[in-house]
Every structure is written in structure tokens, then in C-alpha cells.
Amino acid sequence: MKGRVSSAVPFRVAGTMLVAFFIAGSAGAQTRRFERHFTVQGKPVVSVQNATGRIQVRAWDKPEVLIVGQRGSSNVEVDTEQVGNRIEIATRVTAASANSEVLRADYDISVPVESELQVRSDSGNVVVDSVHGDMSFDTVAADLALQDVEGYLMIKSIGGSTVCTRCAGRLDATSISGNFQLLQPTMDNVRVQTSSGNILFDGGFMNRGIYVLKNYSGTIEVRFSSSDSFDVRATSLYGNVVNQAPVVPDRHNMPAPRNGLAKSLFGTMNDGRAKVELSSFNGTIKISKRE
């Protein structure tokens, strides 16, 4: 009997400690969670700076900005400020750590549909859904997913990739090794440049639209439908141009490139209402018919 009692004691102690750890962990998680509300009028400008972690921005129909987040540890603090319709959110490292999980902060932000965004992130993902307004993104390795957004979109990334689904308005994007995918866009001014990344444009070319896609290596692919109307000018200096578009010789007297080595295609499809410029240093350019 005595033996049984003594063997049960360690289990009780371990159980108590487990419960204590659980409670302490839960309390820690609660204290690391934060929530801020800001009432706004009209079109707010929301600025987010977060080095590591996820940033998710969604539109809702309230005149209010709601920030719900989770800090990775007490090594990071979240500073927020509202000045009129300008709201700034920044993650601040209070104690250095070699562990990136400790320094991360995740944000779920709800904003009015008509909002302007300025996002800066180094690593982690950025997701923006259904926001209408000008946006700028400055990222290093963070991937960016935009859907149903509208406005002037400026993207500067180093290695992060971008997927833009049903985006409208205007896009100006650069990256070094990031890929860009523009799916079902309704944009009339698109300028995308990446060095070693791939570019996919899968959508209609709008009348009077200008589409400039450029890379050094990798693939540039644009997909057209038979009703699209555009002038195309595709040049790969040391790579290839693969074309499925039934273009006719250019009717608008666009000058041909002077380089004799370059593979190039100059032509017009239908009335040539949009202007499409595709250029690559040694990558492949594909002009494909949409299935």
C-alpha cells in the first residue's frame, strides 16, 4: 500500500505541473493577443509595418478599422496610432532574438471597402481581399495575394511572389526573383518587371490598355482570347518567342528592334486597341490562346 502511494505522487505532481503549464501558456497566449478599434470617416489610409508574420486585410462595410493580432512573444510590441483618417500599425522589437517565431506578429485587419493601404513586410504572407483604393507593398521575401482589389497597386518585392486575382485598376510591380500571376485582371495599365521570376497574365486586354511585362530570365506568358484586340511587340534578346496569336503585320508603324540576334514578334490582332510589350533578356515569351 505504501509503495502504491509513493509511486502515485510523481504522477500527481506531473499532472499538476501540466495543468499549470497549460493555464500559464493559455494566459500567455491571451496576453499576446490584442485587439484595437478605430472609428474612421470616409476613406482611411492604413499603414502596416511588420517584419515577420502574416498580414491579412479584408474589407467590411463598417466605418471602422479593426485590428486583431497575435504577438509571437513579449519580445515584440505593437504600436498603433490614429491621426484623423490615418492609421498606423507597426510591430516593434523590444528584445532581440535569433528565433523568428518569437519576433513574429500576425494581423487580421478589417477596413472599410474604400481604403488606402501601405504595407511593409519582410517575411510572411500578405493577403488583401476586396479592398478598393490605392495600395503600396514593400516586401522582401513575403508573398502577396491580392484578390478583388481595385486601385493603383504598387508592388516592390525582392524575392516574394505575387498572385493577383480579379484585380482592377492599375499595377506597377517590380521584383528580383519573385513571380507574378495576374489572373482575370481588369486593368488598363500594367507594368511588371522581374529579373529571374516568371510572369503570367491571364485575362483580357482592355481597349486603350498598356501592358508592359519584362524579365531577364524565366517565362513571360500572356493568354489571349479571340476577341482581344491588341498590338503586340515581343522581343527576347537571347531566348525564344512562342506565338499562337493570329497576328497580322503591325499596322501602326511600330519600329522593329535593331538587334539582329533577338527573337521578336511584331503584329496586330484585331484592331490593335491595346498595346502589349513583352521583353526578356534570355527568357521565353509565350503568347498563348486561352483554353
Place this chain on the structure above:
Amino acid sequence: MSPLECAQFERMLEQQPDAPLSAGAVAHLEDCVDCQSLWSDMEAIRTAGMEWGSDEIEPPEYLWASLRRQLESEGLIRERTARRGWLLVWFGTAPRWAMAGASISLLLIAAMLAAYHVSEPKSAAVLPMRLSISAVRPQVAVADIGKALEGDVKDVFNSLPEGNPVLASSLRENLGIVDNLIAVCEESVREQPDDPISRDYLYGAYQQKAVLLATATDRSALEGQ
């Protein structure tokens, strides 16, 4: 102080910004706080402008060398003056400023590459033979900058925050990509020195390196505090 006098004082500054103040203006300035503020602002702008002008970027070393040879051959100068290299002046300071300078210099070189025309007769006619620009000259300047920057680039990359290994590895990886692009584009320009498209790509590659270095500097300064 009546508004008329203030208006007169402002008009005088506007019309003769560098002229000494008249006795009346000095008297007005002594009594008018608003105009004192305006005057001190003007002084600050003037001082900043002078400092800015004294800091102007010097032309590349090869241009100086050509000019020096020309002047020596014409007997206008006899010996070389002791002169500290402009690269050392620029890059012998703290890494952050060096990197900022690096970004700017890369852009300048890129702009130079984009702007000059190797076989343009007009340039040859205007410039003396020894000062005419050839395709290899900018590469010499680029090589010099590359050597001078190597250590500073390492310093900045080493000062990136330890807590974000993804950031550091992404920047390093992309630096490699851009350096490789520059090498490939330089080779292309060497093969086809008259080709504007090759030069455009080289220009773009330098621009990207400038952006990358600026980003690395920004991140190291911001997060390293």
C-alpha cells in the same frame, strides 16, 4: 509691426535674396518676430545650399586621368597633385552611408551607360580625342566601385537582424542573382557595344542592384537598432 512693412521686407527678400539688408530692413527685423523667423529660414536654406554644393559628386577617375594627361601633354601642368580617390572619400565612412552612396553611384553608372553613345559622331567632334568615351571606360569605373563596395556590402549583410533568417537569406540569394545578371549583361554589351537593347538591360540590372542594396541597408538600419 504693420503688415505693410512685413510685406515690403518679404518683397525685398524675394527680389534680392543675396543682397545685404538695408538699414530699414535691419531695423524692421529687430522688431518683427515673424520676419525674424522668415529670415532664419532663409539663412538655413542658404547654408544648406552651400553645403550641398560643396559636396557635389566628382567625375569618374578615368576622366580625370585623361584630362590630366591632356593638360600634361600641353605643358599646362607638370606634376600630379596628391589627390585622395573619390571612391575612398565616398566609401571610407560608415557602411550605411557607404551603401547609400553605393546605390546612388550604381544608378549614376547605370544612367551613364544608358546615356552615352559609343559611336556617335557628335560626341567625338565635341570632345578631344583622349577624352572621347569608349565602351570599356564605364566598366573600369564599375569595377573600381565593385571592389570598394565589397567590404561594405558584407558589413551591411552581416548586420541584418539575426531573428529573421528568411530576410537575410532572401537578400543574399537575390544579390547573387543580380550580380549574375550584371555579369551576363556586361558580356552582352561587350559583344554588341552598339546595341541599345543590351545597354538597357545592363542599365536595368544596375538599377536592381541599387534597389537591393538600398533595401538591405534600410532593413539593417531599421531592425538592427
